Amino acid sequence: MEVSTLKKMIDDLCLYEEVNIEKTGLIIDGAALYYSLYYTSDPKLDQRCGGDYPGFKDEVCNFFKTLQDCEVTPYIFLDGGSDPDKHKTLVYRRKDTEEKAKTIATTKPEDVVPKGCNVLPPLVKDVFIEILKEKGIEFKQCLGEADPEVVSDANQKQCPVLSIDKDFYIFDLCKGFLHLDNFEWKRKKDGKIPAKLYTRSKFCKHFKLDPALMPVFASIAGNDYSILKDNGNFANESSSSGEYSIKRLDGILRFLSKVNLHGLNDSQKRERALSQALNHVGKKENQTFKLSIQKYVQPEKPSSKLPSWVRKKVEIGKLTTSVISVVDQKSMMPPVLVEDFSQRSSYTAAYPIRQYFYKLLTKDVQALLPDLSSDEQKNLQLERLHKVLIILSVWYLSVQAPEGLRRRVFEEALQVQTSALENIPDQLKLPVCVTVFWFNNLKLGQKAETVLHALLLGFVCDPNSPEDEFERKMKTLKDEGVNNWQPHVAKAFIQWLCCMRQSLHLNQLLCSPLPEPQCARLYCGPLLHRLADEDKIEEVQKTLRGEKKELYENLKTVCNPYSGEGSSQSSRVEVSSTDMESSNGEWETKKRKKKRGGRRTNCRKRRFLYKGN
Structure with a gap:
């Protein structure tokens, strides 16, 4: 919820107290924090090339280090499923974000994107949660919007709230509200953070307004x-x-301050004030305003159809909040992407993976299975059905299936064989599976292997390792920025990010049969775009030594075993997509049946990680 222009009014009237934050608890709106940190970083983090997650991690870690230095204990609350009552608002905002994404995508690299034109890269929330876990910072993913729990916990713990959501100007917070724009954590001095503290009581006193209104x-x-x-x-x-x-x-404030409230309780005060305001402008009373008022008076924690063990996994960040949207609202609204809007959405690249995720949650087992056309396919169908039904029994009975079985379901979704990963570090096993799936469905001609090698060099890069020639070269390339912008390369990378995000969430749904990867170090958009050039690839490859060189060779073998055998593109299997994006930006899945007896692509099966069709 947001009351537009209210912050400007408060700042203009100086309705706040300048304070120094130290030695206190602090309730933090997690979504507001990761948006703010990504958008206000200096230097500005990439939004055009899919994101700069290592840079984002540095910013987040610096923020929490500052809090620690000032003896401030953070408690983070993250939004879960969206409120159905504000669906129209969310659709409107999504369309606005899409326009911003188009602007960013069409702005030349050498030009400056208009101020306020921001779009969050797709993996930011996942990386943020990863950092919270790594740092041992207390956090909770809520089942719905975080506001009710933020208010409740802030008053219970007697802590101020840190956010950019202007609704916290309206809620009754006993220790006040700190707006992130005025929380100057980078200007810390003597163990204190300069900030501006807003209290509702001071605001109401200025306008002579009863706080109940x-x-x-x-x-x-x-x-x-x-x-x-x-x-x-x-x-x-x-x-x-x-x-x-x-x-x-x-x-509005002057009008409300003049309403006669004598002898009324708080509820009656609100009813009279609303009635008089509506009459003043010739409007009739309706439930919309009463519902809106109630959201502030008695903010309710949302309920969910999810089993208790699943809710717990969501709350501790072991399971994506997307499951709430799918189970309770039968829809998913993925992040807006900065891409070429004249082409099909990059989300179509992850359709087969998303189909498994969605159908496992909605119990539509048949949609996961191929049509019966032979005894061999019938046996395959029964085998898949057996796997899926056991997973569903896990869902209903909250009893974990064996890891091997859960891993096979993951393999089925991505059409990979994880047995080929013995030479790959645990943290890279899932990203490598994603990369194989993505690469075997990538339509990029001769440029495909260059893009693949750039991605794999990014996997090998580890700025936290001892500095060597390879790391220095990679840092130099990143610092040079993107001067070789290639739209088709950008499309390929954003497709990989979509596949990665959906695979990460599917892995969580299956109780992590593959180790959770360190997403923060996997992808730096500006660096990879700079690398996506054959000469640069060759130049960087020459700097690899020892274990890093061995890892890179292993990655190339697993991800593209036919490299050097002619056109590797000819052996790729193209996955058909039936994703349909509705006008409001939500994704709906439709089942497309293959025509029996139709033409089949004659593709060789890969002997290594990729299973093919």
């Missing part, structure tokens, strides 16, 4: 649930010298 103010001023269209009535009554939006807020 703050939810009414928010509901008619405009939030994610309601807005009162007043045709300028409130703005015309304001004496403020500010812009129209400020005048309107000021007029």
Whole structure:
């Protein structure tokens, strides 16, 4: 929820207290934090090339190191499933984000993207949770929006709230609200962080407003649930010298402060104030405003159809919150991608993986299986059905299936064989499976192997390892920035990210049959785009020595065993996609049946990791 322009009004009127934060607990809105850290980093982190996750990790770690130095104990709350009551608002925001993504995608590398034009790369939330686990920072993924639990925990622990969500100006927070824009953690001095503390009591005192009416103010001023269209009535009554939006807020507050509330309890006060505000602009009462008000008065923790053991996994970050959307709302709304919008969405590359994820959750077993056309296929179908049914029994009975069986389901989804991974470090096993799946369905002609090798060199790169010629060369390339922008290369990399994200979540759903990877070090968009050149690849390969060279050769063998045997592209199996993106940005899956007796692609099966069809 958000009340637009309210922060500007508060800043202009100095309705805050300048404080120094130290030796305290701090309730943090996790989504607000990772958005803010990614967008406000200096130097600015990449949004055009799929993201700079190593750079993001550095920023996050520096933030929490500052809190530690100031003896501030953070408690992080992350959003889960979205509130169905604000679906229209989310669709509107998504369309706005898509327009920003188009702007970023079409802006030339040498030009500056317009201010405020930000789109979060697809793996940021996953990387953020990974860092929280690694650092041992207390956090919780909520089943729905985090606001109710943030407010409850802040008042229980007697801590201020740190966020960018302007709804925290409305909630009754006993220790106040710190806006991230005014939380100057990079200007720490003497173990203290300069900040501006807002309290609702100071705001209400300034406008002579009964605090019980703050939810009414928010509901008619405009939030994610309601807005009162007043045709300028409130703005015309304001004496403020500010812009129209400020005048309107000021007029609403002045009007509410004059409502006669004598002898009424808080609930009656809100009813009378809302009724008079609606009458003032000639509107009839409706449930929309009452629902909006209730979100502030009694913020409810959402319920879910998920079994308790699954909810627990979500809360501790071992399972993606996407399961909530799929099970409770029968839909998924993946992050907006910065890509060429004239082409098919890069999410189509991950369709077969997402299909397994979705169908396992919705119990549509048949949709996972091929059509019967022979005894051999019938046996295969029964074998797959057996696997899936056992996984479903895990879902209902909360009893883990054997790891080997869960691993085979993962292999089936990605059409890979993990037995070929014995020479691959545990942290790279899942990314390598993803890379094999992605590479064997990549349509990029002769450029495919160059893009693959750039990605694999990124896997080998480890800035935390002892510095050598290879690491120095990779750092130099990253610092040079992208001066060889290639749209088809960008498309290939964003497709890999989509496959990686969905595979990561499928692995979580299957209780991690493959080790969880360190996503933060896997992908640095500007570096990989700089590397995606045959001459650069050859130049960097020459700097590899010892274990890193051996790892790189192993990765190449597993990911592309036919390299050097002619056209490796001819042996790829193209996975058909039936993803349909609806106008509101949500993904719906439809089953497309193959025509029996139709033309079949004659493809050699790979002997190593890829199983083929």
